[in-house]
Amino acid sequence: MTRLVMKFGGTSVATLDRIKRAAKRVGREVANGHEVIVIVSAMSGKTNELVGWVNETSPFYDAREYDAVVSSGENVTAGLMALTLQEMDIPARSWQGWQVPLITNGAHGAARIEEIPTANMDAKFAEGMKVAVVAGFQGISPEGRITTLGRGGSDTTAVAFAAAHGAVRCDIYTDVDGVYTTDPRVSSNARKLDRIAFEEMLELASLGAKVLQTRSVELAMRFKVKLRVLSSFDEYDETAGTLVCDEEEIMESKAVAGVAFSRDEAKMTLISVADKPGIAAAIFGPLAEAGVNVDMIVQNISEEGRTDMTFSCPVDQVKRAEKAMEGARASGAIEYSELVADTNVAKVSVVGIGMRSHAGVAARMFQSLRDEGINIKVITTSEIKISVLIDRKYMELAVQALHDCFELEKA
Amino acid sequence: MTRLVMKFGGTSVATLDRIKRAAKRVGREVANGHEVIVIVSAMSGKTNELVGWVNETSPFYDAREYDAVVSSGENVTAGLMALTLQEMDIPARSWQGWQVPLITNGAHGAARIEEIPTANMDAKFAEGMKVAVVAGFQGISPEGRITTLGRGGSDTTAVAFAAAHGAVRCDIYTDVDGVYTTDPRVSSNARKLDRIAFEEMLELASLGAKVLQTRSVELAMRFKVKLRVLSSFDEYDETAGTLVCDEEEIMESKAVAGVAFSRDEAKMTLISVADKPGIAAAIFGPLAEAGVNVDMIVQNISEEGRTDMTFSCPVDQVKRAEKAMEGARASGAIEYSELVADTNVAKVSVVGIGMRSHAGVAARMFQSLRDEGINIKVITTSEIKISVLIDRKYMELAVQALHDCFELEKA
Numbered sequence: 001m002t003r004l005v006m007k008f009g010g011t012s013v014a015t016l017d018r019i020k021r022a023a024k025r026v027g028r029e030v031a032n033g034h035e036v037i038v039i040v041s042a043m044s045g046k047t048n049e050l051v052g053w054v055n056e057t058s059p060f061y062d063a064r065e066y067d068a069v070v071s072s073g074e075n076v077t078a079g080l081m082a083l084t085l086q087e088m089d090i091p092a093r094s095w096q097g098w099q100v101p102l103i104t105n106g107a108h109g110a111a112r113i114e115e116i117p118t119a120n121m122d123a124k125f126a127e128g129m130k131v132a133v134v135a136g137f138q139g140i141s142p143e144g145r146i147t148t149l150g151r152g153g154s155d156t157t158a159v160a161f162a163a164a165h166g167a168v169r170c171d172i173y174t175d176v177d178g179v180y181t182t183d184p185r186v187s188s189n190a191r192k193l194d195r196i197a198f199e200e201m202l203e204l205a206s207l208g209a210k211v212l213q214t215r216s217v218e219l220a221m222r223f224k225v226k227l228r229v230l231s232s233f234d235e236y237d238e239t240a241g242t243l244v245c246d247e248e249e250i251m252e253s254k255a256v257a258g259v260a261f262s263r264d265e266a267k268m269t270l271i272s273v274a275d276k277p278g279i280a281a282a283i284f285g286p287l288a289e290a291g292v293n294v295d296m297i298v299q300n301i302s303e304e305g306r307t308d309m310t311f312s313c314p315v316d317q318v319k320r321a322e323k324a325m326e327g328a329r330a331s332g333a334i335e336y337s338e339l340v341a342d343t344n345v346a347k348v349s350v351v352g353i354g355m356r357s358h359a360g361v362a363a364r365m366f367q368s369l370r371d372e373g374i375n376i377k378v379i380t381t382s383e384i385k386i387s388v389l390i391d392r393k394y395m396e397l398a399v400q401a402l403h404d405c406f407e408l409e410k411a
Numbered sequence: 412m413t414r415l416v417m418k419f420g421g422t423s424v425a426t427l428d429r430i431k432r433a434a435k436r437v438g439r440e441v442a443n444g445h446e447v448i449v450i451v452s453a454m455s456g457k458t459n460e461l462v463g464w465v466n467e468t469s470p471f472y473d474a475r476e477y478d479a480v481v482s483s484g485e486n487v488t489a490g491l492m493a494l495t496l497q498e499m500d501i502p503a504r505s506w507q508g509w510q511v512p513l514i515t516n517g518a519h520g521a522a523r524i525e526e527i528p529t530a531n532m533d534a535k536f537a538e539g540m541k542v543a544v545v546a547g548f549q550g551i552s553p554e555g556r557i558t559t560l561g562r563g564g565s566d567t568t569a570v571a572f573a574a575a576h577g578a579v580r581c582d583i584y585t586d587v588d589g590v591y592t593t594d595p596r597v598s599s600n601a602r603k604l605d606r607i608a609f610e611e612m613l614e615l616a617s618l619g620a621k622v623l624q625t626r627s628v629e630l631a632m633r634f635k636v637k638l639r640v641l642s643s644f645d646e647y648d649e650t651a652g653t654l655v656c657d658e659e660e661i662m663e664s665k666a667v668a669g670v671a672f673s674r675d676e677a678k679m680t681l682i683s684v685a686d687k688p689g690i691a692a693a694i695f696g697p698l699a700e701a702g703v704n705v706d707m708i709v710q711n712i713s714e715e716g717r718t719d720m721t722f723s724c725p726v727d728q729v730k731r732a733e734k735a736m737e738g739a740r741a742s743g744a745i746e747y748s749e750l751v752a753d754t755n756v757a758k759v760s761v762v763g764i765g766m767r768s769h770a771g772v773a774a775r776m777f778q779s780l781r782d783e784g785i786n787i788k789v790i791t792t793s794e795i796k797i798s799v800l801i802d803r804k805y806m807e808l809a810v811q812a813l814h815d816c817f818e819l820e821k822a
Contacts (some may be wrong), residue, residue, distance in 0.1 A: 016467055050487065056427055058494040065497070068505050069490035072483045076461065077482035083469040086476070094479050098509055099555060144510060 001125075005160035005167045006023040007136065010044035012232035013077045016084075020174065022232055023084040030090055030130045037121070039136040040081050041156040043074025047151075063108035067138070067148045073098070074154070075137035077279075082133045092131035093124065096144065097138035102157070104139035104147045111139060111147035111339040112215075113380040115154065116164035134161065152213035159216040163223035170220065170227050171241075172212065172306055177231035178242035179204070181408035186399045189409040193257065194239070197247035200257045203351040203385045208262030210243075220244060247353050255358035256406040259399050262347045264315040265295070267377060267389055270325065272337040275307040282334045283309060283325070290324035292317045295347070296380045296389060309336075309398060312379060312389055315343050345377060346395040349387040350402055362386050370407040374398055412536075415445040416578045418547065418569035419647055421455035422586040423643035424488045425496075433584065433643055434495040441501055441541045443605045448532070448576060450547040450569040451492050453484025458562075459549075474519035478549075478559045480507070485546035485565070504535065508549035508557065513568070515550035515558045522550060522558035523626075524567065526663070527575035545572065563624030574634035581631065581638050582652075583623065588642035589653035590622055592819035593670040597810045600820040604668065605650070608658035611668045614762040614796045618671030623655075630693040631655060658764050666769035667817040670810050673758045675726040675797045676706070678788060678800055680737065683748040690723040693745045694720060694736070701735035703728045706758070707800060708789045720747075721789060723800055726754050756788060757806040760798040773797050779816040785809055 006029065008022045022038075041047075045304050050070045078094040085092035100120070104111035121132050136154025141147045149156050155172060162170035165194045177199065184190040196204075198221035205214040211229055220227040230241025247253070272338050273279060280299075287294055292313050300308040313321055320342050340374060355361050365386055369376060374397065378389040390398055404407070417440065419433045431447075440447050452458075463482045465472050489505040496503035515522035532543050547565025550558045559575065560567050565582060573581035588603060590612065595601040601785035607615075616625040624641055631638045642650025658664070684690060691710075698705055703724050711719040724732055729752050739745045766772050772777070776797055780787060785808065789800040801809055 012627050016464060019468070053427060053487075053491055054494060057491050058498050059428070061494055062497055063505075065490045065494045065505055069487050069494075070509070072486045075483045075486075076464075076480050078477045080464055083465060083472055083476045083480075086473055087469050093473075094476055096479070096557075146507075 001033065001035050003037065004029055005037045005158050005162040005165070005170040007039040007154060007170070007172045008041065008232060009154065009172075009174045010041040012173050013040055013081065013262065014044040015133060016080070018081055018232075019077065019084050023081060023088060025173070025232070026085060026131055027088055027090055034168075035125050036131045037161050037167070038081060038131055038133045039154055039161060040133060041136050041154045043077055045074070046073035049295060059404070064145050067108050067146045071135070071138040071146050071148050074137050078135040082131075082243045085131050085133070090131055091129050092133055094122070094133045094135070096135050097232060098140045100134065102160075103138035103341065104141060104149070106141040106143065108141070108145070108147055110150040111141065113139060113149070113160045115325045116160055118164055121165075149215070150213065152210070152216075153358070155213040155216035156219060159223075159225050159227065162225045164221060167266040170225050171181040171301045172195040172227065172229045173232035174211065174229060175231065175233070177234055177240070178229050179209070179244070179258070179409040181197065181257070182399055182403050183209075183261070186261070187259075187403045188398050189400075189403055191409050191411065193242050195245055195250050196257060197250055197253070197353050198244060199247065199353055199384055200245045200351050203349070203382070204258050204260045207260035207349040207351065207385070207387065208345070209258070209260045217244065250381050253354035254352060254406070255354040255361050256356045256408065258350060258351050259402045259408065260349045261399050262396055263392065263395060265312050265345050265389060266315040266318045267310060267312050267345045268318065268321055269340045269342075270309045270336040271340060272306045273309050274335045275302040275305055279334065280309075282328065284334070286324045286328045287321060290320050292321045292324060293381045296387065298378050312345070312347070312378060314324070318343060344392045345389050346392040347387055347389055348395060348398045349385050350406065353384050355384050357366050364405060365402060368401050369398060372397055373399050396401045412446050413579045414448065414576045415440055415534065415572040416448045416450065416569050416576070416581040418450040418583045419452065419643060420565065420583075420585045421452040421458070423584050423765045424492070425455040426452055429492070429643075430488065430491055430495050434492060436584070436643070437496060437542055438501055445579075447534050447542045448572050448578070449542055449544045450565055450572060451485060451488040451544060452547050453487055456709035457484035457487070467496060471607055472555070475556045478557045482546070482549040482557050482559050485548050489544045489546040493542075494543050496544070497799045498560060501542055502540050503544055505544045505546070506532070507546050509551045511545065513550035513571075513638050515552060516562070517552040517558070517821060519556070519558055520550070521561040523553065524550060524571045527571055529575055530673045532576075545621045551598040552786060555652045560626070561624070562628075563621070563765060564629035566624040567630060570634075570636050570638065572629045573636045574630060579637070581636050583638065583640045583645035585640060586624065586644070587622060588645055588651070589640050590620070590655070590669075592668070593810055593814050594620075594672070597672070597807050598670075598814045600811075600814055602820050602822065604653050606654045606656055606661050606663055607668060608664070608764050609805050610658065610795055611762050611765055612655045614793070615669050615671045616797065618758070618760040618762065618796065619672045620669070620821060628655065631787065657753070664765035665817070666765040666772050667761045667819065668765070670813045670819065671760045671762060671804055672810050674803065674806060676723050676756050676758050676800060677726040677729045678721060678723050679729065679732055679752040680751045680753075681720045681747040681749075682751060683717045684715040684720050685688065686716055690720075692747065693739065697735045697739045698732055699745070701731050703735060703772070707789050707798065709789050723756070723758070723789060729754060756800050757803040758798055758800055759806060759809045759813065760796050761817065762796040764795050766795050775816060776813060779812050780809060783808055783812050
């Protein structure tokens with residue numbers, strides 16, 4: 001008997017009718033001879049409601065209580081899904097994180113999975129259970145408190161279960177029918193990809209594509225989980241959706257596989273920082289401690305022992321970053337004349353494993369943006385991606401121009 | 412340091428503002444020097460919503476999944492209450508049933524508490540925690556599945572914690588300001604009682620008064636928990652609400668303490684049952700197995716070896732009772748000519764420990780009903796209560812007449 005993991009996101013379990021439709025898909029896989037582990041999110045909107053209550057109650061909340069509250073939505077859908085399957089005469093039961101137990105570290109709100117014991121669930125499958133329905137997004141810390149894996153964490157739950165149970169496949173059912181060359185709402189030329197390499201998906205997810213949680217892709221890559229993203233609204237077929245796979249499984253790679261973007265970025269510049277050894281640590285240490293997710297970093301050429309240091313972070317972390325820098329200055333750890341925040345920037349990136357073998361991708365990208373009159377504020381590159389920070393008002397234009405420039409509409 | 416249990420029902424935690432108001436009461440008790448265990452219900456309406464989803468998904472649901480779903484509302488309020496207290500600089504944390512762990516038997520949907528270990532919580536109090544916020548209504552079975560204690564079960568959670576921790580008091584905050592001689596919506600003469608004996612409260616709760624779950628009163632009586640019912644909307648004072656206590660603590664008892672009623676009753680009569688030893692067991696065994704809560708039972712005088720057997724049950728269990736009786740007849744276990752269901756009856760009861768010493772209470776009750784022209788269909792009595800089944804349309808009239816007859820408006 002082979003084991004299969006199927007994950008249903010919030011929109012796929014938003015109502016009892018949708019849960020029923022999802023259960024029918026599960027039923028087909030059971031009929032195909034699989035033992036199925038179903039991972040469910042909360043009904044769409046529920047987690048946001050809970051997060052809202054926590055924020056209203058306590059702006060600087062205790063993350064342990066945040067996790068205890070926001071994890072509750074998944075428990076509801078897990079039970080309802082199990083009941084729906086039972087109504088279809090499929091032996092099923094629900095599992096909450098602590099019942100598995102899905103062990104995480106103690107990083108509340110963004111916990112990492114440490115262990116998924118399989119013995120309990122194996123025993124139930126051996127007794128005739130056909131479907132284990134697992135509440136996604138949650139686990140327990142070594143202290144026995146409830147943890148959550150961060151927004152979109154149910155993807156990671158799914159991949160981790162697939163790895164732990166040696167599943168033949170991990171199917172992520174969502175409200176889009178796969179991974180696109182870019183967001184179809186921004187470029188009408190966006191094209192669904194049949195396959196995408198783990199590395200590309202990882203970059204796209206990190207860079208703002210919301211179809212999969214970044215850590216789920218990391219895990220899938222590390223454990224060679226066969227990961228498919230597909231729509232819960234379309235009829236199933238073998239080639240549905242997008243397969244996320246090893247790059248060896250992709251015949252010919254184009255230079256660029258996709259264009260990603262992230263709207264709500266901020267560019268922060270520390271003016272006239274003393275340029276001495278250890279200054280980067282003195283700046284980015286306090287930022288990390290304050291929970292600021294620093295993304296791009298650029299250091300200007302030094303003049304007379306002083307330099308400007310620029311970094312980007314999500315726009316809603318600007319206040320936190322300012323507070324951390326003021327604290328570091330007050331304590332004498334760093335010196336600077338001014339901290340300038342530009343909160344009207346966006347990040348646009350092109351991603352493709354083909355970049356490794358195709359020369360001139362950066363040049364084409366910059367040329368394309370110049371042709372549209374778009375000024376580049378910061379650039380970062382990796383082996384398979386180039387990201388630029390630009391004025392937010394040009395974001396859509398840049399995405400469209402780059403999508404056309406690299407002919408992503410063509411298969 | 413003394414320990415105090417405070418329980419807040421669904422209306423007392425219905426919104427973030429109400430949670431804040433409840434937290435202020437908790438804060439006052441902390442300031443008074445207590446270590447407080449707060450038991451919370453789900454926000455009002457939440458449990459009904461969850462129960463509705465379960466019923467819609469699966470009319471004959473797996474009670475284990477029912478419990479997993481409907482217990483989730485309490486987890487939300489427990490976390491929010493802990494966060495609210497933390498915002499007030501009161502060291503607090505939430506506990507879900509499995510974290511305590513509150514061990515119950517495996518009777519899902521109506522589980523009985525078997526054990527409440529105190530060591531974990533004691534250790535946290537010793538470390539400086541001032542308030543433990545516990546999700547009411549839930550526990551775990553010996554198999555590690557979530558159980559619930561039945562509707563109103565948070566009252567029982569509260570009393571059980573008070574007993575386990577040797578609390579000085581168990582305060583039940585609700586949307587009424589105490590226990591009344593009868594429901595003020597039915598009789599405008601209804602009067603709040605300052606004290607009521609455990610035995611009386613137990614009868615009133617069993618007979619339809621919804622202010623406390625019956626089992627919570629049983630537990631309080633057994634473990635001598637000082638139980639107070641009071642409104643979360645009024646200002647607190649030492650004499651607020653109603654104290655539920657030993658009868659020795661009540662100076663002079665009137666014959667009748669209160670009038671209770673239960674609207675949705677049904678009277679079922681099995682016509683022409685063979686009257687032989689074991690017939691009662693043959694009838695009520697299958698009813699119990701079918702989950703029918705049989706209340707009153709009357710057996711007619713036997714004629715020619717046959718008799719009529721009458722019993723009452725909640726009106727929504729009539730179908731189940733009919734099915735159980737037809738099954739028993741089909742299997743040859745019982746014989747009867749007809750099963751007649753009267754679904755338009757209500758039960759009205761008078762309760763008072765004073766009945767033990769006051770003669771003639773039954774006679775006064777029957778006279779009062781006769782004066783109103785109300786026909787009595789079935790009568791049952793115990794040492795401290797008399798219940799009658801009457802046509803439902805006379806229910807309010809009967810309650811008012813009995814309230815007046817026993818002068819319950821007078822202190």
